[in-house]
Amino acid sequence: MTRRTIKALPITAERFAPFGDVIVAGQVPMTTMNEARFQQFANLANVDIDPAGAVSIGIVRSKSPTSFPYHFDMVERHPLGSQAFIPLTEFVFVVVVARPAEFVRVEDLHAFVTNGKQGVNYHRGTWHMPLIAMAEGQEFLVVDRSPAQDNCEELILERPAVLEL
Amino acid sequence: MTRRTIKALPITAERFAPFGDVIVAGQVPMTTMNEARFQQFANLANVDIDPAGAVSIGIVRSKSPTSFPYHFDMVERHPLGSQAFIPLTEFVFVVVVARPAEFVRVEDLHAFVTNGKQGVNYHRGTWHMPLIAMAEGQEFLVVDRSPAQDNCEELILERPAVLEL
Numbered sequence: 001m002t003r004r005t006i007k008a009l010p011i012t013a014e015r016f017a018p019f020g021d022v023i024v025a026g027q028v029p030m031t032t033m034n035e036a037r038f039q040q041f042a043n044l045a046n047v048d049i050d051p052a053g054a055v056s057i058g059i060v061r062s063k064s065p066t067s068f069p070y071h072f073d074m075v076e077r078h079p080l081g082s083q084a085f086i087p088l089t090e091f092v093f094v095v096v097v098a099r100p101a102e103f104v105r106v107e108d109l110h111a112f113v114t115n116g117k118q119g120v121n122y123h124r125g126t127w128h129m130p131l132i133a134m135a136e137g138q139e140f141l142v143v144d145r146s147p148a149q150d151n152c153e154e155l156i157l158e159r160p161a162v163l164e165l
Numbered sequence: 166m167t168r169r170t171i172k173a174l175p176i177t178a179e180r181f182a183p184f185g186d187v188i189v190a191g192q193v194p195m196t197t198m199n200e201a202r203f204q205q206f207a208n209l210a211n212v213d214i215d216p217a218g219a220v221s222i223g224i225v226r227s228k229s230p231t232s233f234p235y236h237f238d239m240v241e242r243h244p245l246g247s248q249a250f251i252p253l254t255e256f257v258f259v260v261v262v263a264r265p266a267e268f269v270r271v272e273d274l275h276a277f278v279t280n281g282k283q284g285v286n287y288h289r290g291t292w293h294m295p296l297i298a299m300a301e302g303q304e305f306l307v308v309d310r311s312p313a314q315d316n317c318e319e320l321i322l323e324r325p326a327v328l329e330l
Binding site: 023024025032033034035036037038039040041042043044045047049051054055056057058059060061062063064066084086087088089090117119121130131132133139141142143146148 | 188189190197198199200201202203204205206207208209210212214216219220221222223224225226227228229231249251252253254255282284286295296297298304306307308311313
């Protein structure tokens with residue numbers, strides 16, 4: 001069986017636009033609030049939850065760090081809502097995504113690495129590798145759809161993928 | 166004019182319950198996800214946005230730190246949606262809140278200080294002091310209602326309040 005290697009590129013708003021949003025201060029027109037005591041960067045992500053669901057704020061904490069190269073053979077998507085992951089301390093993480101389609105090949109996958117300050121918001125329906133972290137104890141804030149039931153499709157890749165930093 | 170001093174108490178889910186949610190890992194039943202590579206703490210906040218609005222994810226960054234004792238004479242509330250503030254690095258912050266009511270006196274105010282890892286979610290309608298930060302450059306993730314127009318009521322206190330740590 002042929003393996004396919006995916007090399008992660010630095011994430012930018014432009015590169016990630018087909019798949020979702022990059023959540024970071026400084027990329028949108030800035031305003032001020034509270035008598036100019038704060039700079040405000042608003043509407044950084046398109047939170048898109050089906051009306052039958054609610055928006056959930058949760059936290060996930062890494063128990064077992066991932067080492068690279070990382071082998072995986074499954075991607076998932078959430079048909080009922082967008083899903084945002086924002087680091088709660090400064091750390092780098094890696095995402096793998098594919099455009100919405102019924103079927104995904106390894107060749108359709110794109111990998112991106114953050115700079116430590118960035119979060120991501122997967123658009124509703126974007127295929128993605130399940131979340132991984134590079135160190136134990138790292139926490140992400142998660143903004144997605146509640147309940148999670150009936151909102152996750154999994155697809156097993158024909159060929160396993162190998163993710164490299 | 167008589168000033169009134171408010172002393173901040175350490176925030177806990179129980180103390181803050183009349184006003185909103187404390188957003189932190191570890192306070193709710195924990196599950197695991199992604200083949201147990203992550204601990205998951207779900208539904209940490211009641212995101213409550215009126216159906217005519219959308220959920221916004223934004224970031225605010227402190228430009229000018231606040232020193233204590235801190236004098237203020239205004240509180241605000243958002244009738245159309247809840248509003249969450251989550252620190253994007255580990256830092257302590259202070260909030261002042263009052264229960265929903267048409268009128269607020271200084272005596273109705275409660276102040277809470279976080280432990281560095283906690284965020285807060287003000288319930289829709291909870292009166293609160295506009296956000297302050299204790300150091301320049303601190304960033305909060307904000308999850309609230311978009312657009313912000315017609316969603317902020319301000320109330321000038323009869324007597325200024327003095328907030329102490």
